[in-house]
Amino acid sequence: MTPFHLEVRNVRKSFGRKVLFDAVSFDVRLGESFAVTGKNGSGKSTLMKIICGVLTPNGGSVRYVVNDKEIPLSHVAPHIGLVSPYLNMYEEFTGEENLRLFAKIRGIGVRQDDIHGLLQRFGIFEHRNKEARFYSSGMKQRLKYCAALLHRPALLFLDEPTANLDDIGIAVVREVMREQRQRAALVFATNESEDLSFADRVLDLSRLKIG
Ligand SMILES: Nc1ncnc2c1ncn2[C@@H]1O[C@H](COP(=O)(O)OP(=O)(O)O)[C@@H](O)[C@H]1O
Numbered sequence: 392m393t394p395f396h397l398e399v400r401n402v403r404k405s406f407g408r409k410v411l412f413d414a415v416s417f418d419v420r421l422g423e424s425f426a427v428t429g430k431n432g433s434g435k436s437t438l439m440k441i442i443c444g445v446l447t448p449n450g451g452s453v454r455y456v457v458n459d460k461e462i463p464l465s466h467v468a469p470h471i472g473l474v475s476p477y478l479n480m481y482e483e484f485t486g487e488e489n490l491r492l493f494a495k496i497r498g499i500g501v502r503q504d505d506i507h508g509l510l511q512r513f514g515i516f517e518h519r520n521k522e523a524r525f526y527s528s529g530m531k532q533r534l535k536y537c538a539a540l541l542h543r544p545a546l547l548f549l550d551e552p553t554a555n556l557d558d559i560g561i562a563v564v565r566e567v568m569r570e571q572r573q574r575a576a577l578v579f580a581t582n583e584s585e586d587l588s589f590a591d592r593v594l595d596l597s598r599l600k601i602g
């Protein structure tokens with residue numbers, strides 16, 4: 392795996408007058424696993440969006456360095472995968488069509504075998520020709536994992552990794568988290584104490600001092 396470095400420095404985010412966090416700094420490198428925790432509303436999802444480049448911070452910096460070369464946030468898509476409650480599937484497209492579209496948007500070529508392998512691994516192969524609007528919330532969460540893993544990203548971001556999943560789904564996710572941590576790097580946001588055993592380091596946003 393190519394060496395890389397995610398560097399987050401003094402990131403600040405506020406909505407109106409409310410400051411969510413004002414000095415978040417951490418680093419994630421190959422082989423590491425980093426968790427963000429904190430109460431509901433403490434800013435976990437907001438922070439995940441900022442480090443994926445979906446949302447702009449009010450201050451500070453997020454840098455990706457791959458192979459000693461800095462990659463602009465606008466070009467990190469091929470290197471990252473994201474599973475989040477805020478991510479939407481295209482409801483009118485089938486599960487399999489959604490995956491093809493994701494690959495196209497990211498500008499990566501994927502083989503039919505890889506797509507089918509992922510659908511099988513996440514137990515939704517039988518539903519691959521069904522439109523996403525007919526998927527249950529657990530099936531949608533499984534499809535999001537397939538989309539996030541399609542291109543074998545260096546960094547996998549999981550916001551509430553086991554949301555909506557049954558025991559079988561949770562077991563697959565645990566396996567993916569273990570693999571990702573070993574193979575590349577993992578960053579996740581959670582409120583489940585059990586998840587934290589997958590982290591080398593934990594940032595608790597509720598304990599962050601602001602001001
Ligand atoms: N676009 C937005 N505009 C205004 N407030 C927002 C916006 N997005 C999130 N917030 C607020 O920021 C706080 C943190 O939200 P969030 O990051 O979703 O927290 P968490 O994921 O830790 O539960 C909440 O109070 C939420 O209402």
Ligand SMILES: [Mg+2]
Pocket residue numbers: 435436437550
């Ligand atoms: Mg959240």
